[in-house]
Amino acid sequence: MHQNVVVLDNGGGLIKAGLGGERDPSAIIPNCVYRPLASKKWVHPSPNEPMDLTSAAVRRPIDRGYLINPDLQREIWANLFSSLLRVNPAQSSLLLTEPLFTLPSIQRATDELVFEDFNFSSFYVAHSPSLAHLYEASQRTFKAQCSLVVDCGFSFTHAVPVFQNFPINYAAKRIDLGGKALTNYLKELVSYRSVNVMDETFLIDDVKEKLCFVSLDVARDLQIAKKQGNAFRCTYVLPDGVTHTKGFVKNPEEAQRYLALGDGDTLEEVQQKMDVDQMEVTNKLEDRKKIDLTKNEFDLTNERFLVPEMIFHPADLGMNQAGLAECIVRAVSSCHPHLQPVLYENIILTGGSTLFPRLSDRLEKELRPLVPDDYQVNITPQQDPILGVWRGGSLLASSPDFEAMRVTKAEYEELGSARCRRRFC
Amino acid sequence: MDDDVSNPMRRMSSRTRKVASKMTAALQSSDNRTQAALARLEALENDNAGLEMVEANDDDEASLDDDDQVYIQKKHSKGTKRKTRQAKALEARKAPRTFLELVHEANLDSLPPHVPSYLKAAVGPPSSTSRRHFCTVCGSAANYTCVRCGVRFCSSRCQNIHNDTRCLKFVA
Numbered sequence A: 001m002h003q004n005v006v007v008l009d010n011g012g013g014l015i016k017a018g019l020g021g022e023r024d025p026s027a028i029i030p031n032c033v034y035r036p037l038a039s040k041k042w043v044h045p046s047p048n049e050p051m052d053l054t055s056a057a058v059r060r061p062i063d064r065g066y067l068i069n070p071d072l073q074r075e076i077w078a079n080l081f082s083s084l085l086r087v088n089p090a091q092s093s094l095l096l097t098e099p100l101f102t103l104p105s106i107q108r109a110t111d112e113l114v115f116e117d118f119n120f121s122s123f124y125v126a127h128s129p130s131l132a133h134l135y136e137a138s139q140r141t142f143k144a145q146c147s148l149v150v151d152c153g154f155s156f157t158h159a160v161p162v163f164q165n166f167p168i169n170y171a172a173k174r175i176d177l178g179g180k181a182l183t184n185y186l187k188e189l190v191s192y193r194s195v196n197v198m199d200e201t202f203l204i205d206d207v208k209e210k211l212c213f214v215s216l217d218v219a220r221d222l223q224i225a226k227k228q229g230n231a232f233r234c235t236y237v238l239p240d241g242v243t244h245t246k247g248f249v250k251n252p253e254e255a256q257r258y259l260a261l262g263d264g265d266t267l268e269e270v271q272q273k274m275d276v277d278q279m280e281v282t283n284k285l286e287d288r289k290k291i292d293l294t295k296n297e298f299d300l301t302n303e304r305f306l307v308p309e310m311i312f313h314p315a316d317l318g319m320n321q322a323g324l325a326e327c328i329v330r331a332v333s334s335c336h337p338h339l340q341p342v343l344y345e346n347i348i349l350t351g352g353s354t355l356f357p358r359l360s361d362r363l364e365k366e367l368r369p370l371v372p373d374d375y376q377v378n379i380t381p382q383q384d385p386i387l388g389v390w391r392g393g394s395l396l397a398s399s400p401d402f403e404a405m406r407v408t409k410a411e412y413e414e415l416g417s418a419r420c421r422r423r424f425c
Numbered sequence B: 001m002d003d004d005v006s007n008p009m010r011r012m013s014s015r016t017r018k019v020a021s022k023m024t025a026a027l028q029s030s031d032n033r034t035q036a037a038l039a040r041l042e043a044l045e046n047d048n049a050g051l052e053m054v055e056a057n058d059d060d061e062a063s064l065d066d067d068d069q070v071y072i073q074k075k076h077s078k079g080t081k082r083k084t085r086q087a088k089a090l091e092a093r094k095a096p097r098t099f100l101e102l103v104h105e106a107n108l109d110s111l112p113p114h115v116p117s118y119l120k121a122a123v124g125p126p127s128s129t130s131r132r133h134f135c136t137v138c139g140s141a142a143n144y145t146c147v148r149c150g151v152r153f154c155s156s157r158c159q160n161i162h163n164d165t166r167c168l169k170f171v172a
């Protein structure tokens, strides 16, 4: 009998869920419940109804990438399966993503959720790096059987070598920084410098997604950012709760000006390019001051690149951890020497936090000097880094091998969690 | 009402916010600055950072509703005087443990050295320890340190802003 396979990429930030075999997930929702400012009730985010997330409090089942609150996850999944996917778990199989190094206690709690609370008929646990690799391998004539997957998501950043679809977990390296910390860091900066947005997780997420980018030359760009009306300055308009419940970028063209700056441009060249803009902007300066007084908006300049910068230099935040380029080098160096050149040649970027413009360019710039000269460095950002892992899961779920890989409810009942888990390693 | 429309931030952050006094104390001694730095890193993983900075002082007009207190109580045991012991026990049972608590319970240190684990996967310290500093006021490269609180600034202009409005304060 052919059964539905529910493919569930259970991220700390976003749930991506749908049926195996389809190209894209049918539901993408935040993995949280939230409580609007004026309400006492926690509610599920709904993709179909408008949400006023202004000053909403939030509860998440996942902490640092790992499931710590199965009760809350149960509520969120129950809503997902019944209202959004409209599937009957008892007649479905589940392919679930789980981060590497999930603690046994969390695995047990997850198995209980899957088999005892939801009664799935069978279950398979997949790791994001394998699925990202699988998807990329399906997309091109990808001769190598291995790749180095950089998964920079909501909770952390992993550099994981994947060999024949399995993560080499003894070589995996982690930076304790992801999109959540970056959003919180941006909140801090904006609150310290302009307006208090410490309660505005959802708003600042939007600011980060629309306005942050990676600098190719931080020292130069900090100099540029000091000038009035510089290429980085742009304005974000806060929601007023009346005409708009969401914030927005005031002038999207203004927000794109930085793209005119070339990698090698010196400060003088930049100055020349920007002179034209500067005139315009100076003229508008009076207007801007007036608007500022009402506090309906705030300006960003160097925050736009100082926030993603932390992925490359966590030490700047006071974290005693190496940045992304070194993280990759350490992961690759932990592998067999024969694998190393192939891994550098096949670096895949996945996860929502790889969406910052120019991240891949900057990574290559930092990585190149750290890699032996006769090795190629080849970085492939996933076309859709938020969905890439799910798509890999969808492929796996519809492959002929899948049936033999999963654990059935009967096996779980007979063998228990720990023994079933050995199948997924 | 008019006020609310013209000033969305009033609507957005109606909760009172105070400088956490523990933080202030911590910042004053350089030994404790490390502690404060760690606390700050921890805060970057918080979901409701603004909410959790609130100190529920009795003489202050409490701006949190009961629900908030229940939530915050999981992390801070403040502001719970009105709760019965029974209610507390119930919450303690229901409150999920943090991931770091779960890691601690898993006793990963006892694994044999060749077994990969969450702890061993951490990337480790950078090979070059040079930390860049950015001005907390404007974001530029910062060469000066406030002698009172250890925060960085870039120029006398930013130093003045720091001294006037921010020194020894964590949240604006």
Ligand SMILES: [Zn+2]
Pocket (backbone or CB within 6 Å): B135, B136, B137, B138, B139, B140, B153, B154, B155, B158
């Ligand atoms: Zn400054």
Ligand SMILES: [Zn+2]
Pocket (backbone or CB within 6 Å): B146, B147, B148, B149, B150, B151, B162, B163, B166, B167, B168
């Ligand atoms: Zn100070």
